[in-house]
Structure formats: C-alpha cells, structure tokens
Amino acid sequence: MKKILNSKETIIDDLIAGFIAAENGRVAQSDQNSRVLYRNKKIANKVGIVSGGGSGHEPLFLGLLGENLVDAVAIGNIFAAPTPGTVCEAIKQADQGAGVVCLFGNYAGDVLNFDMGVDLAAMEDILAINIPISDDVASAPKELKAERRGIAGDLFVIKEVAAAAAKGYSLEECVRIGKEANEKIFSIGVGIASGTNPMNGKKNFDLAEDEIEFGLGIHGEPGIEKMKIVGAEELTNRMYDVVKQEVEETGEKEVIICINGLGSTTCLELYIVNNEVNKRLISEGYTIHDTLIGSVCTTQEMAGFSITIQAVTSELKELYDLDAYSSCYFHKEDY
Incomplete structure (x- = not known):
C-alpha cells in the first residue's frame, strides 16, 4: 500500500x-x-x-x-x-x-x-x-x-x-x-479497479484486468454483475437504461446530472461519459438544467464512476440554483 x-x-x-x-x-x-x-x-x-x-x-x-x-x-x-x-x-x-x-x-x-x-x-x-x-x-x-x-x-x-x-x-x-x-434522484455506479483501505491496506474488491463491477457500491459492495469491459458509449447506455424507467415515472422532463469519479478516474473519462449521457437525455426529450462533473463521493483511489440523474420540479430547481460555496463545491446561478 x-x-x-x-x-x-x-x-x-x-x-x-x-x-x-x-x-x-x-x-x-x-x-x-x-x-x-x-x-x-x-x-x-x-x-x-x-x-x-x-x-x-x-x-x-x-x-x-x-x-x-x-x-x-x-x-x-x-x-x-x-x-x-x-x-x-x-x-x-x-x-x-x-x-x-x-x-x-x-x-x-x-x-x-x-x-x-x-x-x-x-x-x-x-x-x-x-x-x-x-x-x-x-x-x-x-x-x-x-x-x-x-x-x-x-x-x-x-x-x-x-x-x-x-x-x-x-x-x-x-x-x-x-x-x-x-x-426523484437516481444513481448507478461501476468500478474498474479497487480502492485501498488505509487502515488495513486491504482492497475493497478484486477484478480481473478485463472486468467491470456493474452497479457496485462506494465501499466496494457487489453490484449487479461482473462484466467484460466495453467502450464508453455501450457502458453508459447500459447504465442509463437501468435508471431510465424510474426517471420517466417521476413525470418531470427537466433534470440535473452528476458524473462522479470514484477517486482515480480522470476528468477526460468523465467528460466522455457525460457526452454519452447528454445524448441519451436529449434524444428522449429531457432538458438538462445543470451538470456537475468531478470527484464528489470517492473511495480512496477506486477507479470507476457513477451517474446521478435527478428529475426536478420548479421548486427543487429554484433551491438547487441558490448560490452556495464550500471547499469542494461552488454554485452560482448566473455563472
């Protein structure tokens, strides 16, 4: 370690x-x-x-x-x-x-x-x-x-x-x-490499070099399945399909999204994922009110990402838009 x-x-x-x-x-x-x-x-x-x-x-x-x-x-x-x-x-x-x-x-x-x-x-x-x-x-x-x-x-x-x-x-x-x-909020994550607990030096999970843990939790909890690694478009579409129905059932057509890196995933990769998520949402008639990209919720150096989609009412959107500042988060409505 x-x-x-x-x-x-x-x-x-x-x-x-x-x-x-x-x-x-x-x-x-x-x-x-x-x-x-x-x-x-x-x-x-x-x-x-x-x-x-x-x-x-x-x-x-x-x-x-x-x-x-x-x-x-x-x-x-x-x-x-x-x-x-x-x-x-x-x-x-x-x-x-x-x-x-x-x-x-x-x-x-x-x-x-x-x-x-x-x-x-x-x-x-x-x-x-x-x-x-x-x-x-x-x-x-x-x-x-x-x-x-x-x-x-x-x-x-x-x-x-x-x-x-x-x-x-x-x-x-x-x-x-x-x-x-x-x-009204829905997330799905995937892991491609484990993080390490600094207290004991143990990895959260094990994966073969060509495997992805589809649907894993942030502590390394098992996901839906282990699958072979695929391209960003195919993987993102598969993740989107898991949350699609539940987003639809909210009845809202405006969303905010977060593409979250789990610790060691690069911004380059996260922006590629975001492009694929945007294409799906827009093709299905959604308006994207705002997008957050970065490492928000991590697990040390775990490699992977999660997609969060929140369907927003006018009230939730107004609250989300209120200016806010912290060491890891900045939001200004007219930015």
Missing part, C-alpha cells in the same frame, strides 16, 4: 487538522468532540443542516461545510459511521433555534447511529429529523427504494435541503423538500 500518511492512528486527526487549516477560520472543531466540525457563521432561527458519514469518501462529507450548505458535520472513522455522540454534538452545533435536519447515506450503521444521535439531542430539547438518502438503484428494486444505498446523489439532496433552510423554510418544509428530492 502506497499512501501519503503519518500513521494509521492519526489519519483522521491529521485529515481534520489539514481541513481546518485550509478553511482559514470559516470552520471550527468542537471542544466537546474532535470529530465534529461546524461553521462559525450562525444565522438565528434558521433550520440547521447536519451531514456526515465515514471518512475516506472525501470531499464528502466535510467538504460541504459552507455557505447555504451544511452547518455541521459528524465525522466517522474510515468507511465507518460516526458515533451517536458525534452525531448529537453535530446537531447541537448546527442548532440555531429552528430544529435540525440530518442528511446522510442510507447505510445500516449510519441510520442506527444517527437515530441514536437524534434521541440524545432530544434529551437536550433539540428537535432533529433524519433523512437517509437512497439514490443507488443497483442496491435494491424500486419498490424497496427505502433500502437503497446513498452514493453521489447525496450532494443534490443536501444542496436543496440546505437551500430551503437558507431561504427560511420551516423544519417541516425542509423535511418535505428532503423527502421529495430523495424520491
């Missing part, structure tokens, strides 16, 4: 220290829990936004601490959910008097610990509501969407709920937006 580290024992602490230094005073570390970072800027009576999850997926989740984005983040160990106490402290730091929404990927450990964190916050008279994000269509059939994993689609749901909070929506309205955004 070749990685630029000090020691396995200090990986998370060193990551956090470097991130705080780069933020130049915009974020702080909780005195009560070193795995909680929060924005220094507070807005009275705004719904607080918490996100979080395992480390190793950077820039998610700490990279979304920012203006009109996340207020506090709960940081877990490598590929592991943050503890209930960490979640509770993040909720306390995000609370600005109007309640808190917690947004995170739909994994068993995260759901359990965020639920416990919300209960702990309730004991201190802070109302927080969890919305697990479940956009990975390969992980469960559509009738079991609540069991799907959360992958790169986390970004769009977080963006829209955070925008609702910034615009003064109530806690109940922010929850409504979160659930609607989650219902």
Whole structure:
C-alpha cells in the first residue's frame, strides 16, 4: 500500500487538522468532540443542516461545510459511521433555534447511529429529523427504494435541503423538500479497479484486468454483475437504461446530472461519459438544467464512476440554483 500518511492512528486527526487549516477560520472543531466540525457563521432561527458519514469518501462529507450548505458535520472513522455522540454534538452545533435536519447515506450503521444521535439531542430539547438518502438503484428494486444505498446523489439532496433552510423554510418544509428530492434522484455506479483501505491496506474488491463491477457500491459492495469491459458509449447506455424507467415515472422532463469519479478516474473519462449521457437525455426529450462533473463521493483511489440523474420540479430547481460555496463545491446561478 502506497499512501501519503503519518500513521494509521492519526489519519483522521491529521485529515481534520489539514481541513481546518485550509478553511482559514470559516470552520471550527468542537471542544466537546474532535470529530465534529461546524461553521462559525450562525444565522438565528434558521433550520440547521447536519451531514456526515465515514471518512475516506472525501470531499464528502466535510467538504460541504459552507455557505447555504451544511452547518455541521459528524465525522466517522474510515468507511465507518460516526458515533451517536458525534452525531448529537453535530446537531447541537448546527442548532440555531429552528430544529435540525440530518442528511446522510442510507447505510445500516449510519441510520442506527444517527437515530441514536437524534434521541440524545432530544434529551437536550433539540428537535432533529433524519433523512437517509437512497439514490443507488443497483442496491435494491424500486419498490424497496427505502433500502437503497446513498452514493453521489447525496450532494443534490443536501444542496436543496440546505437551500430551503437558507431561504427560511420551516423544519417541516425542509423535511418535505428532503423527502421529495430523495424520491426523484437516481444513481448507478461501476468500478474498474479497487480502492485501498488505509487502515488495513486491504482492497475493497478484486477484478480481473478485463472486468467491470456493474452497479457496485462506494465501499466496494457487489453490484449487479461482473462484466467484460466495453467502450464508453455501450457502458453508459447500459447504465442509463437501468435508471431510465424510474426517471420517466417521476413525470418531470427537466433534470440535473452528476458524473462522479470514484477517486482515480480522470476528468477526460468523465467528460466522455457525460457526452454519452447528454445524448441519451436529449434524444428522449429531457432538458438538462445543470451538470456537475468531478470527484464528489470517492473511495480512496477506486477507479470507476457513477451517474446521478435527478428529475426536478420548479421548486427543487429554484433551491438547487441558490448560490452556495464550500471547499469542494461552488454554485452560482448566473455563472
């Protein structure tokens, strides 16, 4: 294993220290829990936004601490959910008097610990509501969407709920937006080479040189099948066909898309994929409101990519368009 580290024992602490230094005073570390970072800027009576999850997926989740984005983040160990106490402290730091929404990927450990964190916050008279994000269509059939994993689609749901909070929506309205955004978002990923867990040096999965894992999860969870590697057009069309029906069933004809690199996939490859996705969407009568291309949700140096398509209503589009800034994300409506 070749990685630029000090020691396995200090990986998370060193990551956090470097991130705080780069933020130049915009974020702080909780005195009560070193795995909680929060924005220094507070807005009275705004719904607080918490996100979080395992480390190793950077820039998610700490990279979304920012203006009109996340207020506090709960940081877990490598590929592991943050503890209930960490979640509770993040909720306390995000609370600005109007309640808190917690947004995170739909994994068993995260759901359990965020639920416990919300209960702990309730004991201190802070109302927080969890919305697990479940956009990975390969992980469960559509009738079991609540069991799907959360992958790169986390970004769009977080963006829209955070925008609702910034615009003064109530806690109940922010929850409504979160659930609607989650219902209209669909992702599918493929892997062509494994990432390595820096804690133990183990690969997430094994593939032959000419194989692709079609539909894999961001931790290396098995996908739909192993298949022989094919060209970008054929692969992208096959991925699109998996999500096509569910996008159609939303009834919306305007979409936003994300072509997400999983860690070591180059921008050259991602733009080629985006071209193929664009051709399919446009040929089927969709308007593409916006496109995000880059490494948003990664797994160390995993090679591969995911495609996220969110069908947007006029309200979701307005929320998505609200200016937002963080260390890993920039959105300006009139850019």
